[in-house]
Amino acid sequence: MSNSQEEADSNTVAIVAQPISTPASDESGNEIGKATLPPKGPKQRSKVWEYFEVYVDKEKGDIKGKCKYCQKEYAADTKKNGTSALNYHVKTCKKIPGNEDKTQSQLSLQPSGDDESTGMLSTWKFDQAAIRKSLARMIIVDELPFKFVECEGFKEFMHNACPRFKFPSRWTVSHDCFRLYTDERLKLKHYLKKNDQRISITTDTWTSIQQINYICITAHFIDRDWKLHNFFLNFCPISSHKGESIGRAIETCLLEWRIDKVFTITVDNASSNDVAVEHLKRKFINWGTTIANGKYLHIRCIAHIINLIVQDDLKDLDPAIRWVREAVKYIRSSPARLKKFKECADSVQVECKSTLCLDVCTRWNSTYLMLSVAEKYEKTFERFELEDLYFGVEVDANSKGFVDWDVVRRTITMLGFFYDTTIRVSGSLYVTSNTFWTEISDLLSAILEWTRSDDSNVKGMGTKTKTKFDKYWGNIDQMNKIIFFAVVLDPHEKFMAMEVSFCDIYGENEGTEVFERVKMSLYDIFKEYKNMLQIESGHSSETSPSSTTSSNESVGNRPRGHYKLIAKKRRIESGHVHAK
Numbered sequence: 039m040s041n042s043q044e045e046a047d048s049n050t051v052a053i054v055a056q057p058i059s060t061p062a063s064d065e066s067g068n069e070i071g072k073a074t075l076p077p078k079g080p081k082q083r084s085k086v087w088e089y090f091e092v093y094v095d096k097e098k099g100d101i102k103g104k105c106k107y108c109q110k111e112y113a114a115d116t117k118k119n120g121t122s123a124l125n126y127h128v129k130t131c132k133k134i135p136g137n138e139d140k141t142q143s144q145l146s147l148q149p150s151g152d153d154e155s156t157g158m159l160s161t162w163k164f165d166q167a168a169i170r171k172s173l174a175r176m177i178i179v180d181e182l183p184f185k186f187v188e189c190e191g192f193k194e195f196m197h198n199a200c201p202r203f204k205f206p207s208r209w210t211v212s213h214d215c216f217r218l219y220t221d222e223r224l225k226l227k228h229y230l231k232k233n234d235q236r237i238s239i240t241t242d243t244w245t246s247i248q249q250i251n252y253i254c255i256t257a258h259f260i261d262r263d264w265k266l267h268n269f270f271l272n273f274c275p276i277s278s279h280k281g282e283s284i285g286r287a288i289e290t291c292l293l294e295w296r297i298d299k300v301f302t303i304t305v306d307n308a309s310s311n312d313v314a315v316e317h318l319k320r321k322f323i324n325w326g327t328t329i330a331n332g333k334y335l336h337i338r339c340i341a342h343i344i345n346l347i348v349q350d351d352l353k354d355l356d357p358a359i360r361w362v363r364e365a366v367k368y369i370r371s372s373p374a375r376l377k378k379f380k381e382c383a384d385s386v387q388v389e390c391k392s393t394l395c396l397d398v399c400t401r402w403n404s405t406y407l408m409l410s411v412a413e414k415y416e417k418t419f420e421r422f423e424l425e426d427l428y429f430g431v432e433v434d435a436n437s438k439g440f441v442d443w444d445v446v447r448r449t450i451t452m453l454g455f456f457y458d459t460t461i462r463v464s465g466s467l468y469v470t471s472n473t474f475w476t477e478i479s480d481l482l483s484a485i486l487e488w489t490r491s492d493d494s495n496v497k498g499m500g501t502k503t504k505t506k507f508d509k510y511w512g513n514i515d516q517m518n519k520i521i522f523f524a525v526v527l528d529p530h531e532k533f534m535a536m537e538v539s540f541c542d543i544y545g546e547n548e549g550t551e552v553f554e555r556v557k558m559s560l561y562d563i564f565k566e567y568k569n570m571l572q573i574e575s576g577h578s579s580e581t582s583p584s585s586t587t588s589s590n591e592s593v594g595n596r597p598r599g600h601y602k603l604i605a606k607k608r609r610i611e612s613g614h615v616h617a618k
Contacts (some may be wrong), residue, residue: 071282107133155367174214184208281313306342390414472528474521
């Protein structure tokens with residue numbers, strides 16, 4: 039061994055605290071030790087040394103570390119420099135196996151529609167911020183709790199799907215959700231300000247189990263492209279269900295959104311809402327943004343009125359409904375009984391696959407669904423009563439009566455009519471204003487049929503329903519005429535269908551008089567809009583966009599209205615249209 043080699047050995051041994059093997063020299067004359075060569079002190083445990091070869095700079099005497107893969111050099115004296123720079127290099131070095139270029143896009147096949155076998159090829163790259171935003175949107179859309187991000191299953195899934203994703207805490211996700219809400223709120227504010235839409239409002243109030251009063255305010259409008267939009271403007275607690283509190287809450291919400299052009303406000307039939315709408319009407323008149331001085335501002339929710347009518351009818355049908363309710367409750371209270379009931383259904387060859395469901399007494403639609411399923415199992419109930427000796431005794435005792443399946447079937451028929459009507463008028467994905475009067479007139483047509491029935495029970499029920507119907511819709515002056523204007527503006531309806539329905543409901547003379555009053559009201563509001571447009575055109579040189587009629591999307595297969603068919607027949611007879 040040469041003298042210079044011996045000197046290098048002695049220097050290296052002086053630096054390290056443990057014996058090492060004989061080092062070699064690189065091309066520059068620097069002496070290279072083993073990859074795990076540490077400086078003085080305890081034995082190094084960091085995994086970073088697996089990626090570096092440590093050597094001593096002959097000229098300066100400094101300890102250096104050279105990357106095994108890219109040959110880049112770093113100071114490697116852990117007492118002076120630490121290992122932070124080395125660790126960072128290990129994470130970012132593109133030549134180390136397993137490291138990826140985080141800016142490099144990857145190809146991914148995005149499925150088109152429901153067919154996952156076809157799609158479009160696009161590029162994708164990891165983006166922590168974009169994934170966190172999508173995660174926040176998922177929490178909101180799927181109504182998940184914030185702690186979902188801390189669940190073991192979700193973490194395991196994301197670890198396999200996207201290992202580089204850093205999991206946020208539940209608090210971070212809550213902040214992300216609020217930030218997403220704020221961004222969307224600003225976008226909607228800008229959109230409303232830019233387009234200057236006239237908006238219709240719907241509200242709903244309720245009390246939680248913690249006895250906190252809440253109000254939900256929703257905006258509805260049609261844009262310049264004839265697309266219907268629905269947005270939740272606010273969901274917040276209110277001090278009480280008094281009219282002034284509700285009115286002030288809606289006013290505050292509109293001021294925050296800078297909305298001053300409100301066309302209608304739809305509320306339920308509570309008297310407090312009358313006070314709230316009057317409060318808002320005064321505000322809108324002061325703002326100078328009303329139509330016809332707020333004459334058509336207040337619309338009573340049709341679905342809520344139907345609910346009031348049906349709830350009153352169900353009181354007379356309570357014995358039969360109570361028996362079915364107690365029977366379903368008895369069977370569903372035990373897995374063994376439910377299994378036995380299914381065996382009885384198989385033995386009597388009932389093909390219904392629906393499961394017995396128990397209703398909520400305050401929700402008549404759930405009562406309708408319960409009766410609809412139970413009626414299909416009529417023979418099964420009879421067989422089950424033979425198999426279970428306690429069934430009939432306990433159910434009859436709790437219900438204080440017996441079941442009459444004919445009454446149940448009549449109830450299903452009547453409730454079904456109200457149920458289908460409620461579903462149609464409650465839709466939010468399609469326009470409903472032009473169908474309100476058609477639904478009301480069809481409902482009245484069915485009630486009048488019940489009053490003329492030979493069955494005394496049906497006739498009595500129809501008479502009582504007609505009395506309740508007249509309380510809300512019997513007087514045309516108590517109804518908002520906007521629902522009639524929408525009928526006239528519907529190309530499928532126009533004036534004739536409305537005139538036919540008025541004459542049939544109110545009689546020839548009174549019906550004609552009512553029709554003329556509605557027509558004059560429509561002309562008045564038309565003149566008001568005409569004057570408004572003339573004033574606007576006088577201050578602006580811009581031409582208003584031409585209106586186009588878009589075809590209505592199908593909202594479900596159902597027969598045409600009763601009075602619409604009569605009107606169409608009359609037009610055919612008069613030669614105004616050709617029969618199809």
